[in-house]
Amino acid sequence: MDFALSPELIALRDRTRQFIVEKIIPLEGDPRETPHGPTDVFRQELIGLAKTAGLLTPHASKRYGGLGLSHVEKAVVFEEAGYSRLGPTAMNIHAPDEGNIHLMEQVATPEQQLRWLVPQIEGKLRSCFAMTEPAPGAGSDPSMMLTTAVRDGADYLINGLKWFITGADGADYVIIMARTEDGQATMFLSDMDAPGIAIERNMDSLDQCFVGGHSVLRLTNVRVPQDCILGELGKGFRYAQVRLAPARLTHCMRWLGQARRAHDIALAYAQKRQAFGQRLGDHEGIGFMLADNDMDLQTSRLHIFQTAWLLDQGERCNYESSRAKVICSEAEWRVVDRCVQIMGGQGVTGETAIMRIFTDMRGFRIYDGPSEVHRWSMARKLLDQKV
Known part of the structure; x- marks a missing residue:
């Protein structure tokens, strides 16, 4: 490389x-x-x-x-x-538009791309991705999906309840993950104003940076024509990996920028603020935090680069993207947490951008799979290797 x-x-x-x-x-x-x-x-x-x-x-x-x-x-x-x-x-x-654009370019038909993808690339449309469900439905375990798509003539009727659907409020179209009668998962495309799609409420959350927030979405006999199936029947989980592996990595990229911003603010403060007769950063406790920040930022960047390079070589990178997602989400969070500490009172107020970065970033260790699920997935793959 x-x-x-x-x-x-x-x-x-x-x-x-x-x-x-x-x-x-x-x-x-x-x-x-x-x-x-x-x-x-x-x-x-x-x-x-x-x-x-x-x-x-x-x-x-x-x-x-x-x-x-x-x-x-x-x-x-x-x-x-x-x-x-x-x-x-x-x-x-x-997110989620960046991942949906990637998926639509890879899987959608020319007609579907013309209808939804092209205006989305032009910034005229927004989208959402409806997979997560409240218990006992699909969360970290997508095999628990309860949303159904039942054949009705040439169409499908979709019923289910989704939540934590980022960007749903104000979105123009949705990619719905549902189970067909044979039990297989399939992706369906629908305009958000289609009869039967209702946003029950927007959920309060730590983060405030995602357009449309996170919503609870109820699907009641949503009629989807056969030509609005995204890709092939029964391949929904496979397409989810096409979307999720790169999308995990782009989360790491964007949040790396926010972590670097927080570090830059804290570093500038440590260079100028005086305490106990010297610059704040000259105190070993603060200087060590700044050094740890630099190491975490560079470690994250290198994992992103290596995984991105493998994706460019045509590798699937399910394992590598899980590894990068855990390392980056935790390292970048440590950076921002240290910055709050370095800034003191200013770190817990809106006097700088750090407080918002702190609250926005906490969810990153959960989005696109909690760290624990990725570690578990990686461990299974390691254990299945032949010694």
Whole structure:
């Protein structure tokens, strides 16, 4: 693996960094940031800024107007976008849309892509991904899925209850995971305004950075035509891996940017703040935290790069993406937690961006699989290896 960045990628990285610093960070704290993410009007304003800068949906293929970034290139650009909590929304690389765009490019039919994918890449549509269910339904164990899709003529009728559905409020279309009568999981596409789809409530959460927040979604006899099956019948879990392995990694990339932002703020404070006759950072306890931050940031970056490189070689990377997700989510969380400690009172107030980064990031150790589930999955694969 060659860690050298091409001149073109360096230029794109620097252009993204400048865009985030000059255009996006000044908008943090806008009253249109709600407890359930930026409003749609605010989102459209942010999207317009990225479009003007030539940075809208850069991970999409060139044939659809994106930059066709490789996974390694995404690692560089997404980290820069994540430096502001609004950056991923502006550049249309936020979850769940980023993962859904990747999945739709890989699996959807040309007709489905024209209907949903193309306007989504243009920033005109948002999407959500409906898989998680309340107990006793599917959570970390997708095999417990209770949502059903029953054949009715040429259509399917879908019934079930989903929750923690990120971005559902205000989304234009949804990818629904449901079980058909043979017990196999299948993905279905539907407009969110279809009869039978109802958002029961938005859930309060620590994070406030995802557009549309997290919702409880009830599906009652939602009629989905056969031509709105995403991919093939019975291959829903396989397609979920097509989506989840890269999506786990892009979470790591974006949150790395936020962790780096917190570290930069704390480092600047430690360089200037005086305590007990010297700079705060000259005290060993603070200096060690800054050094640990640097090590955690670089460890995360290297795991992201290596897994991204393997994905670019065509590897599935289910194991590697689990490993990277656990390491990055925990290391990046440690960085932000230390930054709160370094900042003292300012770390637990809105005087800097760190408090919001802290509350937004805590869920990262749970999203796309809790650390414990990934460790368990990795352990099973290790134990199944031939000695």
